[in-house]
Amino acid sequence: xxxxxxxxxxxxxxxxxxxxxxxxxxxxxxxxxxxxxxxxxxxxxxxxxxxxxxxxxxxxxxxxxxxxxxxxxxxxxxxxxxxxxxxxxxxxxxxxxxxxxxxxxxxxxxxxxxxxxxxxxxxxxxxxxxxxxxxxxxxxxxxxxxxxxxxxxxxxxxxxxxxxxxxxxxxxxxxxxxxxxxxxxxxxxxxxxxxxxxxxxxxxxxxxxxxxxxxxxxxxxxxxxxxxxxxxxxxxxxxxxxxxxxxxxxxxxxxxxxxxxxxxxx
Amino acid sequence: xxxxxxxxxxxxxxxxxxxxxxxxxxxxxxxxxxxxxxxxxxxxxxxxxxxxxxxxxxxxxxxxxxxxxxxxxxxxxxxxxxxxxxxxxxxxxxxxxxxxxxxxxxxxxxxxxxxxxxxxxxxxxxxxxxxxxxxxxxxxxxxxxxxxxxxxxxxxxxxxxxxxxxxxxxxxxxxxxxxxxxxxxxxxxxxxxxxxxxxxxxxxxxxxxxxxxxxxxxxxxxxxxxxxxxxxxxxxxxxxxxxxxxxxxxxxxxxxxxxxxxxxxx
Amino acid sequence: xxxxxxxxxxxxxxxxxxxxxxxxxxxxxxxxxxxxxxxxxxxxxxxxxxxxxxxxxxxxxxxxxxxxxxxxxxxxxxxxxxxxxxxxxxxxxxxxxxxxxxxxxxxxxxxxxxxxxxxxxxxxxxxxxxxxxxxxxxxxxxxxxxxxxxxxxxxxxxxxxxxxxxxxxxxxxxxxxxxxxxxxxxxxxxxxxxxxxxxxxxxxxxxxxxxxxxxxxxxxxxxxxxxxxxxxxxxxxxxxxxxxxxxxxxxxxxxxxxxxxxxxxx
Numbered sequence: 070x071x072x073x074x075x076x077x078x079x080x081x082x083x084x085x086x087x088x089x090x091x092x093x094x095x096x097x098x099x100x101x102x103x104x105x106x107x108x109x110x111x112x113x114x115x116x117x118x119x120x121x122x123x124x125x126x127x128x129x130x131x132x133x134x135x136x137x138x139x140x141x142x143x144x145x146x147x148x149x150x151x152x153x154x155x156x157x158x159x160x161x162x163x164x165x166x167x168x169x170x171x172x173x174x175x176x177x178x179x180x181x182x183x184x185x186x187x188x189x190x191x192x193x194x195x196x197x198x199x200x201x202x203x204x205x206x207x208x209x210x211x212x213x214x215x216x217x218x219x220x221x222x223x224x225x226x227x228x229x230x231x232x233x234x235x236x237x238x239x240x241x242x243x244x245x246x247x248x249x250x251x252x253x254x255x256x257x258x259x260x261x262x263x264x265x266x267x268x269x270x271x272x273x274x275x276x277x278x279x280x281x282x283x284x285x286x287x288x289x290x291x292x293x294x295x296x297x298x299x300x301x302x303x304x305x306x307x308x309x310x311x312x313x314x315x316x317x318x319x320x321x322x323x324x325x326x327x328x329x330x331x332x333x334x335x
Numbered sequence: 336x337x338x339x340x341x342x343x344x345x346x347x348x349x350x351x352x353x354x355x356x357x358x359x360x361x362x363x364x365x366x367x368x369x370x371x372x373x374x375x376x377x378x379x380x381x382x383x384x385x386x387x388x389x390x391x392x393x394x395x396x397x398x399x400x401x402x403x404x405x406x407x408x409x410x411x412x413x414x415x416x417x418x419x420x421x422x423x424x425x426x427x428x429x430x431x432x433x434x435x436x437x438x439x440x441x442x443x444x445x446x447x448x449x450x451x452x453x454x455x456x457x458x459x460x461x462x463x464x465x466x467x468x469x470x471x472x473x474x475x476x477x478x479x480x481x482x483x484x485x486x487x488x489x490x491x492x493x494x495x496x497x498x499x500x501x502x503x504x505x506x507x508x509x510x511x512x513x514x515x516x517x518x519x520x521x522x523x524x525x526x527x528x529x530x531x532x533x534x535x536x537x538x539x540x541x542x543x544x545x546x547x548x549x550x551x552x553x554x555x556x557x558x559x560x561x562x563x564x565x566x567x568x569x570x571x572x573x574x575x576x577x578x579x580x581x582x583x584x585x586x587x588x589x590x591x592x593x594x595x596x597x598x599x600x601x
Numbered sequence: 602x603x604x605x606x607x608x609x610x611x612x613x614x615x616x617x618x619x620x621x622x623x624x625x626x627x628x629x630x631x632x633x634x635x636x637x638x639x640x641x642x643x644x645x646x647x648x649x650x651x652x653x654x655x656x657x658x659x660x661x662x663x664x665x666x667x668x669x670x671x672x673x674x675x676x677x678x679x680x681x682x683x684x685x686x687x688x689x690x691x692x693x694x695x696x697x698x699x700x701x702x703x704x705x706x707x708x709x710x711x712x713x714x715x716x717x718x719x720x721x722x723x724x725x726x727x728x729x730x731x732x733x734x735x736x737x738x739x740x741x742x743x744x745x746x747x748x749x750x751x752x753x754x755x756x757x758x759x760x761x762x763x764x765x766x767x768x769x770x771x772x773x774x775x776x777x778x779x780x781x782x783x784x785x786x787x788x789x790x791x792x793x794x795x796x797x798x799x800x801x802x803x804x805x806x807x808x809x810x811x812x813x814x815x816x817x818x819x820x821x822x823x824x825x826x827x828x829x830x831x832x833x834x835x836x837x838x839x840x841x842x843x844x845x846x847x848x849x850x851x852x853x854x855x856x857x858x859x860x861x862x863x864x865x866x867x
Contacts, residue, residue, distance in 0.1 A: 088739060088740045090740075094380070095361045095364060095627045096364050096365055096368050097365060097368075098627060098628050099365060099628055099629060099631060099632070099794065099795070100365070102628050102794035102795075103793065103794050103839065103840060103843075106792055106793070106794060107792075107839055111739065111740050111742055112794065113698070113701070113740030113741050114626070114628050115670075115698070115702070116669060116671065117670055117671035117672070117704060119671070119672065119704045120670070120702040120703070120704040120705065123701075123702040123703060123704075124701065124702050124740075127701070127739060127740065136380070137380055137381065137382060138383055138386070139382065139385070140383070140385065166379070169389075169390065170386040170390050171386070171389060172383060172385045172386040172389075207377065207393060208354045208356075208377050208378070208379030208393065209379050210377055260372055260373075260585070261369065262368035262369050262378065263365070263368075305579070305582040305586070306373065306584075306585040307372060307373055307581060307582065307585050308373070308578040308579075308580075308581035308582050308585075309582050311369075312578060312840040312841050313837070313841075314840075315839060316840050316841050317838070318838075319838040319839050320837070320838055361627045361630060361646075362630050362631055362646050363631060363634075402646070403646055403648060404647075404649055404652070405648065405649035406649065406651065432645070432647070435645070435655075435656065435659065436652040436655040436656050437652070437655060438649060438652040438655075439652065473643065473659060474622075474644070474645030474656075474659065475645050476643055526639075526851070527635065527638070528634035528638060529631070529634075571845070571848040571852070572639065572848025572849070572850075572851040572852055573638060573848065573851050574847035574851075575844050575845075577635075578844060
């Protein structure tokens, strides 16, 4: 369990300060902006068809989050994603609520089909639904899956040829061949709106500094989860916990990530 | 003054974790999501005409908030509300800024006409305007009413056959026949953007667990107000107060609500 | 260095509680609402073409922020701005990301051309781009300018006949003839998404109470910067810093502004 690689990725995020272009929901967008700054990246949010291709061209990564989806946003996502693909800029997709409505499920499938997504990050229910397995999604929350979550994620990653990250008490990150399990995190993260979205933003920041998106995604989830562990001390509830979580992301050093990341091969 | 009923409603919110579908403004939407989680519900925000009917079908309540209104949102509200009515899912309407512009006043009237709204919750100016009484609304704030607020609310509730909640130093909750006065709360709540919106979200969570919407709304306002009282201790200003408010909503137990709710018949 | 004038402006904001109409981005809109309340103003956000003219008519100032721009928002900005001009209501423009994409640059130019903007407030890169000087903007961040920032701002202010405020370690506020330098602030403000947007909101609150927009803008930047200095004590990271910043804006007294404002003629 040598975490040097992950620590080095955090170091690179901090030194390169990659621009991370988000097309995301209006619920947690402020949290995504702030967590991006805290991890060391520069966030920008832009959704107009008149600028997304130009904006993403400057970016180190593109984060697509379908949490408050509509048709215009889908068009913008395709435009930005297509340009990102042309320029080999990694695309992170967070299929928020896939499985809850047909619009979300079909849009997630369609984006995966029309774009080369580098990292698909969702909760267990969302990933299972997209894998064609039995997943249950209630609103934007996973309501459980039938079968082995890691196997479902691995199969989907293998089929799509991309990295799939399935969040949960233990996060599963897999490219279909290798599978990493990330055991950082804290139950309070589930009591805050937007920690899943933040994970996608942090994954975008890490994806911007390396071509190894299995490692970058595991590092991102470990970094956020480790901050989440440290934030729990003395917090009075979900709101003060979120504040502490963001502060801890900011304060997390590569050395601390090296010591604290709980990443292992499955 | 037996608060057992109200305490039991909080208990049910916590155990059933109702899904509360919001079509709401982009200013305070994150606060609405987080207060929903803190009270024990599962929030989901979705506005696209391509999914609102499907999303609301899973929900325990629908919260419509016109704080940043436009034509497309109105259509979505009608679609979601119509489906909610078909399925007997309670609809909470927060007519933010009714009285300030014709669009808001007319939309609030139109939604009340086209949908069966279970609970209409607004500030004194908004409710007065909708009651056809003299109410003054400045931006999104009540600027006072002429006449007895409780009488205005009662008359409107009676005419519409719904529960009307008028927020203020003393909240008035009435179905036209019975009127409850809720005296929980703290002046600092008026210094935070979104406490009114949060009240509607919490009212949605409580409305999802009972058919008695007079009781559910009073319980919701008492719960938020009691949390607001507890949050005031040692806060340094409105921002830290909001954090403490959300934390206190999360920490509030049914037993504490039973002891602390200040609800009485008018 | 007599700050009596600036202190008096804060006093007037607190006593008049001006309504500040925002058409702004969905990333930091909640921060804009809350900082407006904390400084003593009443914020309202409204973007629909069906109400912006009516809403702005009640307002003391209009804040236009292009942080998440699209065509529909541009139309609303022009409608609201035109009405504000008709009624002599000051318009504050924050050209977020001008220089990063053509849409943002052209929209900023177009708004400056079609409307009488009272105060243009941007970072160094944005102001330089709009001045036709060499400015670099990366996403929504200034990436530096070539030449003397104060001279660039002065020239643009002179050409447009408006007040230009260029934020930075030292803020430059100029009407082309007189130039004020504001040296309040703290590096942590750069680690929080939205402090620039907040500055425009506070500038709107101050612009609402005087015709001297050179003074009002300097006072606004000094007030926010001074709060930013005070917030730094004991904060644990950017998120707790933002909470403290808002609290300190709320707690700032005219007398403290008088003593602490670092405003001097260039």
